Amino acid sequence: xxxxxxxxxxxxxxxxxxxxxxxxxxxxxxxxxxxxxxxxxxxxxxxxxxxxxxxxxxxxxxxxxxxxxxxxxxxxxxxxxxxxxxxxxxxxxxxxxxxxxxxxxxxxxxxxxxxxxxxxxxxxxxxxxxxxxxxxxxxxxxxxxxxxxxxxxxxxxxxxxxxxxxxxxxxxxxxxxxxxxxxxxxxxxxxxxxxxxxxxxxxxxxxxxxxxxxxxxxxxxxxxxxxxxxxxxxxxxxxxxxxxxxxxxxxxxxxxxxxxxxxxxxxxxxxxxxxxxxxxxxxxxxxxxxxxxxxxxxxxxxxxxxxxxxxxxxxxxxxxxxxxxxxxxxxxxxxxxxxxxxxxxxxxxxxxxxxxxxxxxxxxxxxxxxxxxxxxxxxxxxxxxxxxxxxxxxxxxxxxxxxxxxxxxxxxxxxxxxxxx
Amino acid sequence: xxxxxxxxxxxxxxxxxxxxxxxxxxxxxxxxxxxxxxxxxxxxxxxxxxxxxxxxxxxxxxxxxxxxxxxxxxxxxxxxxxxxxxxxxxxxxxxxxxxxxxxxxxxxxxxxxxxxxxxxxxxxxxxxxxxxxxxxxxxxxxxxxxxxxxxxxxxxxxxxxxxxxxxxxxxxxxxxxxxxxxxxxxxxxxxxxxxxxxxxxxxxxxxxxxxxx
Numbered sequence: 001x002x003x004x005x006x007x008x009x010x011x012x013x014x015x016x017x018x019x020x021x022x023x024x025x026x027x028x029x030x031x032x033x034x035x036x037x038x039x040x041x042x043x044x045x046x047x048x049x050x051x052x053x054x055x056x057x058x059x060x061x062x063x064x065x066x067x068x069x070x071x072x073x074x075x076x077x078x079x080x081x082x083x084x085x086x087x088x089x090x091x092x093x094x095x096x097x098x099x100x101x102x103x104x105x106x107x108x109x110x111x112x113x114x115x116x117x118x119x120x121x122x123x124x125x126x127x128x129x130x131x132x133x134x135x136x137x138x139x140x141x142x143x144x145x146x147x148x149x150x151x152x153x154x155x156x157x158x159x160x161x162x163x164x165x166x167x168x169x170x171x172x173x174x175x176x177x178x179x180x181x182x183x184x185x186x187x188x189x190x191x192x193x194x195x196x197x198x199x200x201x202x203x204x205x206x207x208x209x210x211x212x213x214x215x216x217x218x219x220x221x222x223x224x225x226x227x228x229x230x231x232x233x234x235x236x237x238x239x240x241x242x243x244x245x246x247x248x249x250x251x252x253x254x255x256x257x258x259x260x261x262x263x264x265x266x267x268x269x270x271x272x273x274x275x276x277x278x279x280x281x282x283x284x285x286x287x288x289x290x291x292x293x294x295x296x297x298x299x300x301x302x303x304x305x306x307x308x309x310x311x312x313x314x315x316x317x318x319x320x321x322x323x324x325x326x327x328x329x330x331x332x333x334x335x336x337x338x339x340x341x342x343x344x345x346x347x348x349x350x351x352x353x354x355x356x357x358x359x360x361x362x363x364x365x366x367x368x369x370x371x372x373x374x375x376x377x378x379x380x381x382x383x384x385x386x387x388x389x390x391x392x393x394x395x396x397x398x399x400x401x402x403x404x405x406x407x408x409x410x411x412x413x414x415x416x417x418x419x420x421x
Numbered sequence: 422x423x424x425x426x427x428x429x430x431x432x433x434x435x436x437x438x439x440x441x442x443x444x445x446x447x448x449x450x451x452x453x454x455x456x457x458x459x460x461x462x463x464x465x466x467x468x469x470x471x472x473x474x475x476x477x478x479x480x481x482x483x484x485x486x487x488x489x490x491x492x493x494x495x496x497x498x499x500x501x502x503x504x505x506x507x508x509x510x511x512x513x514x515x516x517x518x519x520x521x522x523x524x525x526x527x528x529x530x531x532x533x534x535x536x537x538x539x540x541x542x543x544x545x546x547x548x549x550x551x552x553x554x555x556x557x558x559x560x561x562x563x564x565x566x567x568x569x570x571x572x573x574x575x576x577x578x579x580x581x582x583x584x585x586x587x588x589x590x591x592x593x594x595x596x597x598x599x600x601x602x603x604x605x606x607x608x609x610x611x612x613x614x615x616x617x618x619x620x621x622x623x624x625x626x627x628x629x630x631x632x633x634x
Binding site for chain 2: 138139142145146149152153156157159160163164167
């Protein structure tokens with residue numbers, strides 16, 4: 001190798017080294033926390049280990065200078081880990097970065113000359129608590145707890161409202177039971193009288209039968225036996241009637257199972273008509289009312305909740321008797337209180353109508369009668385839940401509808417419309 | 422006026438607002454039932470601690486915060502264990518309340534070293550909120566026929582639940598203050614409103630006691 005070639009290689013190496021040396025020097029790096037009013041601290045740029053900063057020392061201040069031309073203040077800088085492109089400033093010698101998240105960063109700065117090698121400063125900011133794996137789940141858990149408590153209190157409130165409503169319904173049921181009791185007592189008394197009378201008759205017939213048998217009068221024995229059989233059949237018939245009344249009362253008192261079963265609506269309606277009427281008669285002996293029934297004979301049994309349907313019928317019938325009773329007290333003597341009960345089989349529906357020629361319902365009140373706790377009766381006489389419950393039972397419980405048609409001081413007619421299938 | 426000034430003003434107002442229910446309590450002392458007397462005793466103790474803090478010019482605020490937590494737990498445990506009708510649960514509440522006290526001590530001296538009571542405060546508040554919530558459930562189910570708004574202990578429990586639900590956010594306080602002092606101050610303003618609301622509920626509860634007889 002000749003000397004000239006060696007010299008050329010040396011010169012080119014020096015030129016290359018000169019070209020790869022940064023023209024800019026980072027002269028200071030300060031760190032602080034702009035959220036807390038604390039002093040900035042200077043980072044030792046000559047330390048050998050990697051610069052690691054605490055999560056709250058995330059406000060950085062870089063100062064730099066052009067070593068070869070200090071008056072030159074045009075620089076390009078970039079913070080890898082944050083900036084995507086180089087940023088150029090024409091009259092600056094310092095740069096600040098705030099709110100840096102945890103992570104690895106390198107600050108690069110160079111002159112605006114093409115091909116200049118940038119000066120660099122690498123550092124790491126430790127992740128703060130926001131970046132800890134448990135922080136976000138914990139925060140979510142807290143928010144969830146917050147929501148759960150609010151929802152729980154809301155549900156508790158609704159539950160309490162439900163309990164209150166149930167208690168009011170129970171009170172309503174007890175009130176209607178009290179009304180029924182008098183009627184039922186009267187209803188039971190009649191068959192019991194029959195049972196007693198026919199029992200006494202049976203005793204007498206037995207004595208006569210014994211006498212006829214002793215005398216050997218076969219003809220009379222046969223006649224007396226026939227009469228005794230008839231008497232016993234009457235006892236059975238009236239005993240069954242009393243039993244049916246008590247069963248009906250128990251059905252009414254029993255909590256609804258919500259289970260639908262095929263029920264003869266005509267029989268159910270007729271039973272409750274008699275019960276309601278007797279109930280009013282028991283309370284007011286002077287009260288009389290004409291009962292007009294027109295029950296469709298071809299009405300097939302329908303799947304209904306019998307207790308609930310009985311409750312609806314009783315409510316509507318009680319209202320009908322109440323209103324004709326009130327009207328009877330105020331109008332001329334030729335007024336005949338009348339309650340009509342009819343059933344009709346329509347194409348797809350079954351309709352039960354309960355009509356009275358009582359006081360009717362004012363137009364203003366008509367819109368409110370199905371609202372819970374609305375009553376026009378004096379305090380203590382009505383809970384205001386009867387029609388509301390009836391409406392719910394028919395519409396929500398049986399998919400039917402309950403409609404009212406009324407003319408003030410003329411009549412009121414309630415129509416229970418149930419789907420036929 | 423800076424945010425920090427408004428926040429600090431509200432915090433002081435909320436802290437020393439305890440004087441209002443204490444005043445109502447003493448004025449209506451003859452009408453108070455046992456749980457309300459316990460509440461009044463606890464509030465008096467809180468007031469004494471607040472005044473103590475004032476006397477030492479807030480130099481040992483952090484230490485006082487642990488003491489406040491302790492007083493809070495003791496007061497609420499005593500109060501609720503005396504009114505929860507389920508005997509076993511009442512005993513469980515009493516004993517678990519007593520176990521929270523050593524936990525606060527543990528946090529104070531060994532975990533956080535008397536610097537940040539966020540952890541024990543959150544545990545304490547969660548505990549109090551749970552028992553208040555249980556009592557509210559009991560109240561809602563048992564006193565169906567009474568107007569709940571006329572029940573002193575309904576207002577006491579409601580105030581406690583809201584304040585402790587918000588207060589348990591304290592577990593994140595250190596993180597929040599490091600992230601943003603503004604957010605932290607805003608949280609404390611909200612906390613102050615809620616605390617004032619709680620003392621308002623306590624005062625109303627004391628006021629209602631005269632009609633409870």
